[in-house]
Amino acid sequence: MELNEKPEMEIWGLLRDFGFESTVGDSFNDTLIYDFGNLKLEASLAVNRFFVDVVMFGAILRSRRTLTDICFELPRRVTSREQCAAWIVWHLDQYSDTGMFEPARSCAWVLEGRLHRNRVPIVAAMAAYEARPRCLVRRDWFRVALKTLAQAVASIESKDDVVLGFDGGVLTFTFSGRVHAALPADGEAWRTRYRMRATGLQRLPKRLMQEVIEVSIWERTLRIGRNVISGVVLDNSNADTDPV
Numbered sequence: 396m397e398l399n400e401k402p403e404m405e406i407w408g409l410l411r412d413f414g415f416e417s418t419v420g421d422s423f424n425d426t427l428i429y430d431f432g433n434l435k436l437e438a439s440l441a442v443n444r445f446f447v448d449v450v451m452f453g454a455i456l457r458s459r460r461t462l463t464d465i466c467f468e469l470p471r472r473v474t475s476r477e478q479c480a481a482w483i484v485w486h487l488d489q490y491s492d493t494g495m496f497e498p499a500r501s502c503a504w505v506l507e508g509r510l511h512r513n514r515v516p517i518v519a520a521m522a523a524y525e526a527r528p529r530c531l532v533r534r535d536w537f538r539v540a541l542k543t544l545a546q547a548v549a550s551i552e553s554k555d556d557v558v559l560g561f562d563g564g565v566l567t568f569t570f571s572g573r574v575h576a577a578l579p580a581d582g583e584a585w586r587t588r589y590r591m592r593a594t595g596l597q598r599l600p601k602r603l604m605q606e607v608i609e610v611s612i613w614e615r616t617l618r619i620g621r622n623v624i625s626g627v628v629l630d631n632s633n634a635d636t637d638p639v
Contacts, residue, residue, distance in 0.1 A: 402472035406450050409479045410438055413504045432499030443468055456490055465490050480508030485515045529611035530561045530582035534603045540576040541599055547575045548596045558630050560588040588630040595624045
């Protein structure tokens, strides 16, 4: 799922397609129930504590040893039928003792939801984070680079940029047409290079506490260990680029 997909489908209509039924047979009723055989999941229109219109779900999940109160909410609109199914199933799985809710009755849309688990926003965000550009550098190599970069930054103009790249073996810091630091590193090669104001390197960490330092790009920031430097963008000189 693309993280910037727009929610264009009303959940309420999708719930009826899944087989949720009105509690009193009234199509305008604001409460729907789905009977899984071992769980009756109730959905109702509500306003949450942030005064946002949502669909609230609730049920009691019984097992041989536990009694669990299920309660979660979804926005009124979603990007697709698949996302709606996956989101509901994902929540039910969180409450299950086994980590996977199993309905007593055959339910096609539950299987459909599991097939599209990657459409659940939190799952998609976690996958994007795990796939972020990153590499691991030994502390002794980074210590040398910090000194070299500090000296270089002191002599550049504020408008100059630094380009960061990692080819699967070497992490490079390039500005003014010259590689000012090249560090042996481990990890998967980055699909593109990234650019930021070279003056941002003035905020490089002074001390490195770990033996191995992770360098990564996430949400337009350069992250070196616990240090975060903002202002990172794609290097447009690359023909093949992906969003940061």
